[in-house]
Amino acid sequence: MPVPSMAASAGTPSPFKGRMLAFAAILLAAFNLRTAVTSLSPLLDVLGNEFAFGATMTGVLGMAPTAAFALFGVATPSLTHRIGLERTALLAMALACAGLALRALVGGTGGLLATSLLALAGMGIGNVVLPPLVKRYFPSRVGTVSTAYITVLQLGTMLPALAAVPVADAAGWRVSLGMWAVLAAVAAVAWIAVLRAGRRAGSPLARAPEAVVAPATTATQAGVTAARGRVWRTPLGWGMAVMFGTTSLVTYAMFTWLPLLLVDAGASRAFGGNMVALFSALGLLSALVMPSLATRLRNPFPVVLACGLAYFAAFAGLLWAPMKAPVLWVVLLGLGPGTFPLTLTLINLRTRTPQASAALSGFMQGVGYSLSCLGPLMFGLLHESSHGWTLPFAFLAACVVLTSLSALLVCRPQWLEDQWQR
Known part of the structure; x- marks a missing residue:
């Protein structure tokens, strides 16, 4: 039995019309949610030799992603409430870009851990903010857009792992780690474009897509704010x-x-x-x-x-x-x-x-x-x-x-x- 419609689409002939920029920004952000993790793990033996760290630090670096995702999972809803979903997505990509770029320049174990945590902070924020962005811009196509962004997320998990060692062998580990900052920067630019488009009168991104929600009583809607x-x-x-x-x-x-x-x-x-x-x-x-x-x-x-x-x-x-x-x-x-x-x-x-x-x-x-x-x-x-x-x-x-x-x-x-x- 099909699920009843979770969003009314009256007056919206195509949920993608005028919102392809938001769609592209969501996909670009999704690709950057795991690159700091899977670009590093295949090179831990090389980095261990470079910076003289052993199994204990390897374990710390291995646990850092889930720890960062947990911490920023808790913190992000308050952040979105203060600065909005789009600015939170922009912040996430900016942090990811900075962390990935700086990690390629480090000279020791402490710097490697600190820059990894900076990149993972951005990715942890991105993990949380993407689902509500899907709901905001595509409330009548949650399944379609979720399929797209989760697929891209999986690609962003696989490709850095596959490329890490060959690129490191050809150009060095710094290039192998740092090149993913470019894609994070592209994603940040996309969210800047979404924010600018949202300020233009008449733009589909300027209308409040989140106003199209599932049926609910006035009391229920009021309770959403009160119980956040x-x-x-x-x-x-x-x-x-x-x-x-x-x-x-x-x-x-x-x-x-x-x-x-x-x-x-x-x-x-x-x-x-x-x-x-x-x-x-x-x-x-x-x-x-x-x-x-x-x-x-x-x-x-x-x-x-x-x-x-x-x-x-x-x-x-x-x-x-x-x-x-x-x-x-x-x-x-x-x-x-x-x-x-x-x-x-x-x-x-x-x-x-x-x-x-x-x-x-x-x-x-x-x-x-x-x-x-x-x-x-x-x-x-x-x-x-x-x-x-x-x-x-x-x-x-x-x-x-x-x-x-x-x-x-x-x-x-x-x-x-x-x-x-x-």
């Missing part, structure tokens, strides 16, 4: 945070430990790296499919169950027969995080206004990324204490169960603003 920032008091907010957090936890644990697990089973390091690339690439499939399913299905919980079953099959294969059919296990493993683009789409499908979308996005990602920090750490501790892989995979299986239980709550049709009224 109280997402933590709603079951939906916590359900979304746990669903997003456990999905990210499993994903980051596998990014960190999948190569070692396969090498431990007898594979080469190159094969382990290729399997991580395959695991990442399958995120594109989820990005293309999940937003559309979320908007078409009244309750997408069966999709979450299918993702959980794929996870369980992959865990069993990697635990008991890792080298019997490793490609199959990794393909199944890559289908599991389909709940990531699903939760990003549900941000807009469970809220009436961009303000509520921003609040839910910030809370979900702030709490969720805090939770995901535990993934690589707990998996490693359990592996080290048990000298095996059974306990670590049992931990991940328990997290998948938590994902399903939280999805049971958030997948049923509901509005965040209605829960604010309770």
Whole structure:
């Protein structure tokens, strides 16, 4: 059964007419949300030799993305309330550009960490601000635009990882790290153009697209303003945070430990790296499919169950027969995080206004990324204490169960603003 329309489009023949600049700015920002992460990790061995740091600092650099995303996930809704969504997006891209450019110039470990955190601050802000921007400019095409921006986000995750080592070999690690600042600068320019267009009378970007929202009573709309920032008091907010957090936890644990697990089973390091690339690439499939399913299905919980079953099959294969059919296990493993683009789409499908979308996005990602920090750490501790892989995979299986239980709550049709009224 199709989901009832979340936005009225009367008087708007084409939701994209006059708003292609905003669409392009959203996509450019999406590409820049992971470049600081995946351009660095393939070069950590080179940088470790360059700056003489070891496993401890490598671990700190590995945890920095989720920690930064968590911190700025919590802080961003207040920022958007003060300066607006578009200026927040511009600030995000400016910080990302500055951090990426300065990181290419550092001369030591402290500078590497500080500039990485600067870039990640921008990307953490961008994570939160994009869903409400989609709702503001394209309220009747949430699924279509979400598919586009999440797909571009996945491309921005894959391409820096693929290019990092070849570019470093050809031109040096500074060029390999710094070249992504150019795309962040282009995204910043796009948001400057959106802001300028919004000040021109008669421009579609000057009209308040956010005024086109789902039907609601006057009391409910008033409650949106009064209750801003109280997402933590709603079951939906916590359900979304746990669903997003456990999905990210499993994903980051596998990014960190999948190569070692396969090498431990007898594979080469190159094969382990290729399997991580395959695991990442399958995120594109989820990005293309999940937003559309979320908007078409009244309750997408069966999709979450299918993702959980794929996870369980992959865990069993990697635990008991890792080298019997490793490609199959990794393909199944890559289908599991389909709940990531699903939760990003549900941000807009469970809220009436961009303000509520921003609040839910910030809370979900702030709490969720805090939770995901535990993934690589707990998996490693359990592996080290048990000298095996059974306990670590049992931990991940328990997290998948938590994902399903939280999805049971958030997948049923509901509005965040209605829960604010309770």
